[in-house]
Amino acid sequence: MDDNSPLALVTGASSGIGFALAEQFAGHGFRLVINAEDDRLEHAARRLRDAGADVRAVRADLREPAGVDRLVAATTGLDVDVAALNAGVGQGGAFVDTDLADDLSVVDLNVVSTVRLAKPLLRRMVRRGTGRMLFTSSIAAMMPGAFQPVYNASKSFVQSFAQALQEELKDTGVTVTSFLPGPTETDFFRRAGMADTKIGSQDKDDPARVAEQAFEAVMKGRRKAVTGSLKTKAQGAADRVLPDGAKAVLHRRMAEPGTAQGGDGRP
Numbered sequence: 405m406d407d408n409s410p411l412a413l414v415t416g417a418s419s420g421i422g423f424a425l426a427e428q429f430a431g432h433g434f435r436l437v438i439n440a441e442d443d444r445l446e447h448a449a450r451r452l453r454d455a456g457a458d459v460r461a462v463r464a465d466l467r468e469p470a471g472v473d474r475l476v477a478a479t480t481g482l483d484v485d486v487a488a489l490n491a492g493v494g495q496g497g498a499f500v501d502t503d504l505a506d507d508l509s510v511v512d513l514n515v516v517s518t519v520r521l522a523k524p525l526l527r528r529m530v531r532r533g534t535g536r537m538l539f540t541s542s543i544a545a546m547m548p549g550a551f552q553p554v555y556n557a558s559k560s561f562v563q564s565f566a567q568a569l570q571e572e573l574k575d576t577g578v579t580v581t582s583f584l585p586g587p588t589e590t591d592f593f594r595r596a597g598m599a600d601t602k603i604g605s606q607d608k609d610d611p612a613r614v615a616e617q618a619f620e621a622v623m624k625g626r627r628k629a630v631t632g633s634l635k636t637k638a639q640g641a642a643d644r645v646l647p648d649g650a651k652a653v654l655h656r657r658m659a660e661p662g663t664a665q666g667g668d669g670r671p
């Protein structure tokens with residue numbers, strides 16, 4: 405692969421949707437800078453290289469300002485054509501029961517690191533007059549997340565942030581796309597401690613399909629895409645019209661501990 409190939413940066417690329425996004429970019433001829441926090445990143449980089457991709461792996465904990473700085477520094481002097489700010493974690497459970505440190509960790513990664521990274525990357529893109537920014541939002545952004553409140557609020561932030569930037573940057577040559585997956589088969593729910601919930605235990609969307617649709621959306625410069633199965637798209641459409649109170653009740657039924665199929669029998 406030569407240096408004239410386009411370059412994509414993907415955060416949270418060691419697994420799940422981020423890895424599938426990296427595969428999409430690689431499959432379409434992009435060089436890659438990929439990031440995650442732990443050593444699974446090297447394994448992901450090897451898999452992508454084995455498939456022929458030109459990959460640079462940058463391990464950095466994006467919850468830490470120094471981790472964001474390290475990742476930004478790793479792209480200094482490179483023209484990032486697409487930046488996919490995807491790293492994110494959840495935290496299930498009643499707000500009064502969860503550890504404050506875990507709640508704040510969700511904010512630090514999903515919200516603070518997104519802002520920290522977007523600033524220098526977008527400044528460079530605007531200076532060049534070209535670039536594409538892709539934010540991993542969620543259909544959770546549209547629902548008050550009873551029993552996952554900080555996570556849903558963090559995705560509402562990402563969604564609002566992306567839409568505001570779309571307006572600010574519309575005449576700059578830089579496009580901003582947010583995509584909204586529904587429940588997707590990744591490590592997300594296990595890591596969020598939600599294996600005993602209905603949403604954590606039900607059938608979910610294929611991350612490869614989600615990433616394919618997200619890739620298409622960002623390359624077409626679309627502003628927003630609900631990605632995944634028809635069921636997810638239907639849920640996204642319903643979320644646009646349902647009252648917030650009703651959505652909070654529905655979310656409780658999916659996310660309250662003990663709602664797993666075969667759990668305590670709650671609906």
Ligand SMILES: NC(=O)c1ccc[n+]([C@@H]2O[C@H](COP(=O)([O-])OP(=O)(O)OC[C@H]3O[C@@H](n4cnc5c(N)ncnc54)[C@H](OP(=O)(O)O)[C@@H]3O)[C@@H](O)[C@H]2O)c1
Nearest residue numbers: 416418419420421440441442466492542587588590591592
């Ligand atoms: N799965 C779903 O149902 C779903 C639905 C809607 C939106 N999303 C969003 O999709 C994105 C990807 O999640 P996923 O479902 O693919 O889950 P996942 O498989 O758990 O992937 C999360 C990725 O984020 C990375 N990450 C976690 N903490 C990090 C940190 N401190 N610094 C840097 N990277 C870190 C992980 O790498 P490490 O191994 O280094 O921790 C991993 O690569 C998230 O933003 C999530 O909110 C997921």
